[in-house]
Amino acid sequence: MRNSQWSPGSTALLPAVAVDLVVFTLIEGRLQVRLATRDEEPFAGVLALPGGFVRSDENLDEAAAREFVEETGLARLRTHLEQLRSYGDVARDPRGRAFSVAYLVLAPGVPDPVPGTEPARSRWLPIEAALASRLAFDHAAILRDGLDRVRGKLEYSSLATAFCPAEFTVAELRVVYEAVWGRPLDPRNFHRKITGTPGLLVETGRARREGPGRPATLYRAGLVNTLNPPLTRD
Amino acid sequence: MRNSQWSPGSTALLPAVAVDLVVFTLIEGRLQVRLATRDEEPFAGVLALPGGFVRSDENLDEAAAREFVEETGLARLRTHLEQLRSYGDVARDPRGRAFSVAYLVLAPGVPDPVPGTEPARSRWLPIEAALASRLAFDHAAILRDGLDRVRGKLEYSSLATAFCPAEFTVAELRVVYEAVWGRPLDPRNFHRKITGTPGLLVETGRARREGPGRPATLYRAGLVNTLNPPLTRD
DNA sequence: ATAATAGTGTCTTTTAGACAATATCAC
DNA sequence: GTGATATTGTCTAAAAGACACTATTAT
Incomplete structure (x- = not known):
């Protein structure tokens, strides 16, 4: 050319x-x-x-x-x-x-x-x-x-949701973090941290039943895409 | 060409x-x-x-x-x-x-x-x-x-030291943060935070007397260049 | 009932941020 | 001394991390 x-x-x-x-x-x-x-x-x-x-x-x-x-x-x-x-x-x-x-x-x-x-x-x-x-x-x-x-x-961001389908559970999001960081995270603290950041996730109202255990709430990514305070790797 | x-x-x-x-x-x-x-x-x-x-x-x-x-x-x-x-x-x-x-x-x-x-x-x-x-x-x-x-x-880094001469005081470093962020920082908390991160700053042993007030210890940038936990802007 | 996963509460330790108190100088 | 800046200490509120506990399902 x-x-x-x-x-x-x-x-x-x-x-x-x-x-x-x-x-x-x-x-x-x-x-x-x-x-x-x-x-x-x-x-x-x-x-x-x-x-x-x-x-x-x-x-x-x-x-x-x-x-x-x-x-x-x-x-x-x-x-x-x-x-x-x-x-x-x-x-x-x-x-x-x-x-x-x-x-x-x-x-x-x-x-x-x-x-x-x-x-x-x-x-x-x-x-x-x-x-x-x-x-x-x-x-x-x-x-x-x-x-x-x-x-x-x-x-410090909601980037992990980009690995997930449009609707996802907190556990699915945690698996993203664990795969990318290569180490396990405490499911309970993770749940509190993620759902405690206003605007990050939006409840769809529905839930997903997957094998045994309590059904997990389904979320969509919210408009907020900064995680403040951040999750730490250490 | x-x-x-x-x-x-x-x-x-x-x-x-x-x-x-x-x-x-x-x-x-x-x-x-x-x-x-x-x-x-x-x-x-x-x-x-x-x-x-x-x-x-x-x-x-x-x-x-x-x-x-x-x-x-x-x-x-x-x-x-x-x-x-x-x-x-x-x-x-x-x-x-x-x-x-x-x-x-x-x-x-x-x-x-x-x-x-x-x-x-x-x-x-x-x-x-x-x-x-x-x-x-x-x-x-x-x-x-x-x-x-x-x-x-x-x-989250020691980048601010790049604005300073080879030897500098904690107050000089704080002025960098204040100029870049456009807001004042508490000199006492800043001092504790910066000097409390091991390896970030290295004491030269000397001090600088600049007008009135207690002379300030002179530091050089250390080998550590990550600030963990970070300083926050908010 | 039992096992499994989801989600909440509680406690301890760490850190941020406000600010009092002390140290050391010029004048 | 007074005023200024450096540095340390103290207190409170927030957050991190460990982990007990409750909720809801499949089997």
Whole structure:
């Protein structure tokens, strides 16, 4: 593609700009990240974050949303999408100078895997396995930054609700925290803390009966999205 | 400049990539930001953040550091520099597609202004004045984001020490918080909180006598840079 | 009835914030 | 001395975290 805006006389560097996505979801109570096996050089056969080049007629957020749909095949509905940070080291792409704007994406309601299905080119990987895998380019650093962001943001925001379906129980929300932080939380203190923050959750009036035990109240995410005082990881 | 890495057959968009700097300092106990009057179109005569294009042989952090020195004339020593976020809306630059990676820069020890000096093309502006001014491109949004970042990060980090000289008193550090947050803090509770976080500050053994009153102990920034539990703004 | 999960109450420890009291200086 | 700033101590209210207890279901 010819560059139609910046004249050859300009002093500006003209690199490629891509978006890369750190897409998290919860499957079977465990935090999972979306990775795809590359089928082209460089890094053919190596796992990489989903992503692609930004087009000339789209904003960064739009490029991230488009790549999310293209690469995961999931519906854009109810996904949380926020910019993470940018990566632009001179040598990060052996093909030449390339910038990447990374996005953090949280996708709720991903279908459970069908047992016996062979792993496709693009698939979900538990976070521990992803961190231990070799990733293409600087994607290991990007994944690390995305994980740090989501872990930190659960402390002081309602971000955890982005992992849940439209209606959810306090226990489901607690499982999100436990999966992301990798440690158990006291269900009773968690319940008091979450329901005690005005506006964070809205009762639907209905309840869900799931196996034995008292039915759990169903909530929707409220308009308040700051958790003050915060939940602490320690 | 010819683009030497991405062939014309590539599908990648080739835009210009710049760094823009939100440079804060404290002058006369007030938070100030560095702005320059543009002398070229577009936005000739309008205030803008310092910044410039990334060169082909430098990383993003290096470009930010270089632009800081070039545009402010200040020494790079003891400045804090961290990436803020990136901006890439299709229409953000009327000359064509352009991305900007914004950086937050904290510069300590800026000399007090000489009264009677006419304002130069590049100068410090109190934050309230800067927020009320018309800024070029999307620089008002970038400034806003930079201010939010520094305000938020004072709560849970040692970032405020980046506004101070190498050795400073607890009162100097408190003035930083008061200037950035725009509200007074109780000197006694602040002192107890800051000095009670192990590793955050290191006593130099010396003290500073400044006018009347008991001399203040001089500290250096310690190795710990997380404030736990945090200071709250409310 | 029993086991399981949801939700409330109670207690102890920690922290925030208000503010009294003391320490050490310039004048 | 007086006035100013630094630093420590004390008190109260709020919150965290541990955990007993009650509520409501499936079996």
